[in-house]
Amino acid sequence: MAIVYNPQKYKIEDKPMQAFIDEDEIWQLLHANEDPTIERVREVIAKALNKERLSLEETAVLINANDPALIEEIKAAAKELKERVYGKRIVLFAPLYIGNLCINDCTYCGFRTSNKKQKRTTLTKDDVVDQVKALEDTGHKRLILVYGEHPRYDANFIAESVKMVYGVKHKNGEIRRVNINAAPLDVEDYKIVKEAGIGTYQIFQETYHKETYEKVHQSGTKKHYDWRLTGLDRAQEAGIDDVGIGALLGLYDWRFEVMGLLRHVNHFEAVYNVGPHTISFPRLQSASGLNIDPKYQVSDEDFTKLVAILRLAVPYTGLILTAREPGDIRDEILEYGISQIDGGTNIEMKGYTSHKEEQDLDHEQFQISDNRSLSEVMSELVGNGFIPSFCTACYRRNRTGEHFMEFSVPGFIKRFCQPNALLTLAEYLEDYADETAKEKGYALIKDELGNYEDPKFKDKLIERLEKIKQGERDLYF
Numbered sequence: 001m002a003i004v005y006n007p008q009k010y011k012i013e014d015k016p017m018q019a020f021i022d023e024d025e026i027w028q029l030l031h032a033n034e035d036p037t038i039e040r041v042r043e044v045i046a047k048a049l050n051k052e053r054l055s056l057e058e059t060a061v062l063i064n065a066n067d068p069a070l071i072e073e074i075k076a077a078a079k080e081l082k083e084r085v086y087g088k089r090i091v092l093f094a095p096l097y098i099g100n101l102c103i104n105d106c107t108y109c110g111f112r113t114s115n116k117k118q119k120r121t122t123l124t125k126d127d128v129v130d131q132v133k134a135l136e137d138t139g140h141k142r143l144i145l146v147y148g149e150h151p152r153y154d155a156n157f158i159a160e161s162v163k164m165v166y167g168v169k170h171k172n173g174e175i176r177r178v179n180i181n182a183a184p185l186d187v188e189d190y191k192i193v194k195e196a197g198i199g200t201y202q203i204f205q206e207t208y209h210k211e212t213y214e215k216v217h218q219s220g221t222k223k224h225y226d227w228r229l230t231g232l233d234r235a236q237e238a239g240i241d242d243v244g245i246g247a248l249l250g251l252y253d254w255r256f257e258v259m260g261l262l263r264h265v266n267h268f269e270a271v272y273n274v275g276p277h278t279i280s281f282p283r284l285q286s287a288s289g290l291n292i293d294p295k296y297q298v299s300d301e302d303f304t305k306l307v308a309i310l311r312l313a314v315p316y317t318g319l320i321l322t323a324r325e326p327g328d329i330r331d332e333i334l335e336y337g338i339s340q341i342d343g344g345t346n347i348e349m350k351g352y353t354s355h356k357e358e359q360d361l362d363h364e365q366f367q368i369s370d371n372r373s374l375s376e377v378m379s380e381l382v383g384n385g386f387i388p389s390f391c392t393a394c395y396r397r398n399r400t401g402e403h404f405m406e407f408s409v410p411g412f413i414k415r416f417c418q419p420n421a422l423l424t425l426a427e428y429l430e431d432y433a434d435e436t437a438k439e440k441g442y443a444l445i446k447d448e449l450g451n452y453e454d455p456k457f458k459d460k461l462i463e464r465l466e467k468i469k470q471g472e473r474d475l476y477f
């Protein structure tokens with residue numbers, strides 16, 4: 001069944017590299033759908049469960065559903081849809097901060113240029129090698145490299161650091177996919193970064209509310225709202241079709257930001273016929289020399305609700321949740337929305353080799369709440385019946401828009417995603433797990449093998465699992 005885009009007509013027509021947010025339109029949709037009837041909410045849920053993308057208006061209906069019983073129905077539907085689209089897979093990655101020099105002065109960030117307490121560091125080649133080896137020795141295969149916004153971190157610098165990371169091989173360790181979180185570039189510069197073999201290019205708009213945006217970004221290149229908003233259009237123009245968007249929840253009204261994220265998705269679909277690869281929605285956390293302004297702080301109730309709404313609204317887009325969130329919140333929303341998490345995260349500069357217990361906010365961007373190691377996260381995922389995955393197959397088989405395939409090509413998950421997740425899990429168990437974790441992990445793999453009706457395919461999968469036990473690595477479909 002093909003993807004059902006919802007070709008909506010907006011006040012601002014979608015054009016490549018042109019701003020598209022109309023704030024009045026967003027608020028009109030939110031106000032026009034206040035106090036939706038139970039029937040209307042259930043009608044929208046049914047549409048989502050029919051694998052149809054929700055319109056901005058339908059998303060506004062779910063946002064305005066405040067009856068606790070209806071919110072539970074929204075979460076239950078999100079859980080059902082997530083399992084249909086993603087099965088039990090949870091993709092794992094780790095962030096690696098390359099440099100915290102920055103010319104911007106974002107009021108919410110520890111790296112802001114006016115923060116003289118922040119210790120500035122840019123990783124050398126040896127530092128990168130040390131950090132990546134440390135990450136590989138825990139079992140990671142997918143990284144996101146993070147940069148402050150500074151002329152020193154230009155396209156060539158980013159491309160060089162990506163190549164450095166791919167070049168680090170330690171024992172059976174290697175990084176197979178490198179994503180980027182960095183400043184918006186122009187089309188030619190994106191081509192340089194693309195050439196280095198990146199996966200996703202991530203840019204968070206932070207807030208889609210222009211007045212708030214200009215208030216929290218008063219100086220530096222980041223003060224240009226439209227340049228940032230169209231940043232990933234230029235990436236697409238340069239041939240980077242895996243892009244990641246995000247909003248920093250707590251700067252402005254979360255209902256507006258969720259609508260802004262959806263409007264951004266609709267813009268990509270309208271102009272590039274492909275939605276974003278991922279959506280992130282980090283909640284504001286304290287940072288060096290900063291306290292959080294509580295005005296727009298998002299409660300756990302609203303946060304868990306909005307994740308379920310996003311899952312229903314964009315069923316085929318990866319939803320990322322990071323260690324900003326505490327373990328209990330993460331464990332809850334893994335059930336019905338999230339498809340990617342980080343594990344064993346340390347965001348201090350050169351943090352993966354410092355082994356500090358306490359966070360040093362004067363050497364990192366913000367406070368994190370989940371300090372579990374990768375092996376602890378793996379153990380809990382397996383314990384809760386999830387399949388941790390380090391899969392990078394589609395990216396390396398050049399199966400672009402793989403989320404579409406997962407969604408639109410019947411059986412794609414069963415044929416590629418689930419078995420590849422099991423193969424990467426087996427690698428992890430052989431190279432990085434202790435005996436208890438290995439036993440639990442292989443018990444899960446055995447259970448999962450029971451779900452394969454096609455004996456020929458099952459044999460191929462078992463054969464590869466055996467080869468991994470014999471020492472082969474990097475086997476995938």
Ligand code: SF4
Binds near residue numbers: 105106
């Ligand atoms: S949010 Fe990014 S651009 Fe803004 S101060 Fe922090 S590192 Fe710089």
